[in-house]
Amino acid sequence: MVLDAPTQASASIFEQVAEFQHEQVVYCHDHETGLKAIIGIHNTVLGPALGGTRLWHYATEAEALHDVLRLSRGMTYKAAISGLNLGGGKAVIIGDIKNKNEALLRKFGRFVNNLNGKYITAEDVNMTTKDMEYIRMETKHVAGLPESMGGSGDPSPVTAFGTYMGMKAAAKKAFGSDSLAGKRVAVQGVGHVGTYLLEYLQKEGADLVLTDYYEERAYAAASRFGARAVGLDEIYDQDVDIYAPCALGATINDDTIGRLKCRVIAGSANNQLENENEHGPELVRRGIVYAPDFLINAGGLINVYAEITGSSREGALTQTEKIYDYTLQVLDKAEQENSHPQAAAIRQAQERIAAVGKVKSTY
Ligand code: NAD
Secondary structure, three states: OOOOOOOOOOOOHHHHHHHHOOOEEEEEEEOOOOEEEEEEEEEOOOOOEEOOEEEEOOOOHHHHHHHHHHHHHHHHHHHHHOOOOOEEEEEEEEOOHHHOOHHHHHHHHHHHHHOOOOEEEOEOOOOOHHHHHHHHOOOOOEOOOOHHHOOOOOOHHHHHHHHHHHHHHHHHHHHOOOOOOOOEEEEEOOOHHHHHHHHHHHHHOOEEEEEOOOHHHHHHHHHHHOOEEOOOOHHHHOOOOEEEEOOOOOOEOOOOOOOOOOOEEOOOOOOOEOOHHHHHHHHHHOOOEEOOHHHHOOHHHHHHHHHHHOOOHHHHHHHHHOHHHHHHHHHHHHHHOOOOHHHHHHHHHHHHHHHHHHHHHOO
8 A cells, every 4th residue: 555655845836835745835935034934724524624843944845845745744643543622733943943043933822813713823943932932922723832831841752651551462462461571671762752651661570671862871771770871773673572763764775674573663753664565564574563653652642632622631641542542453453444443544644534534514
């Protein structure tokens, strides 16, 4: 099966938008503040398009467009498969972090506001809660605010809990039991999510090995969780049962896939498969159970959804726990369809959107 995953940033804007099947793409420009931003609204069948704003020094506008299209489509699938009534959106601000200021952010907030709630923004790379406060001054369509402002606060603990649930489900599939006691787990990246995940794994008695870009962070985590710290590249060669990518995307690629000795891959990083059409089936051929990234790292989005709907953190955790069942369903579906888990997860998300879309058409 070929997924709708375009990779050509060179196609025309309309060609790309058509290929990704976006509803709307908004270019925001302001001469006074120097704001250049793109808001991608992928799909709002299930609800308003929610997704963070990323500030990045893109080399070209085409690269920025490609990123926003890819990321917003991912949000559609993440929300849909998690049973949330949210669509998928994302925004990118093209620029350097040193040029970020109150006026630029508030101008961006006004563009968000002009969409009347069709797009709800939140934090992403290079954006802080302080930045969200500026955007909030111009629009109420912001989520993921600090708890002091009535928001849901740091999503990382909830993301880690969902990742842990997804890992247990994948372990059940691979080993016949979801117990992680004695299982050897390699955690790549011990930042916000990685650290909370290590807490769960330690509590369950897993045998841990880890790495981080910052050596001192890796050693601190190793001593705190009774784990072994290894070098950045060594993580792929570890004799482990489970590999948990919690740092970067695209770590499952032509260079690493043959080195992995694990039977399960389950981590929080986005876009773990460098090429889902190639590496998804390859993992199946190698007998490795892959827990789809956008499914098992949805806890953070579920947490933000709780904020919007006025639910509690406990409510978000209860919803996040269901990632265990959803993961098992997707892994079974992949087997039944003779496909791979990432493709099955995307199809499941698309099926929910199509089904709910029919309900709405009769309203
Ligand atoms: P973070 O920045 O707190 O942690 C990432 C860690 O990875 C850092 O400690 C960093 O030093 C390390 N790292 C960077 N490059 C590395 C490399 N090459 N090898 C090993 N370690 C490396 O980020 P986070 O919030 O913990 O998120 C982790 C991943 O999960 C990211 O990919 C993020 O997009 C994804 N994610 C996070 C959330 C959330 O709620 N925070 C939600 C969904 C997805």
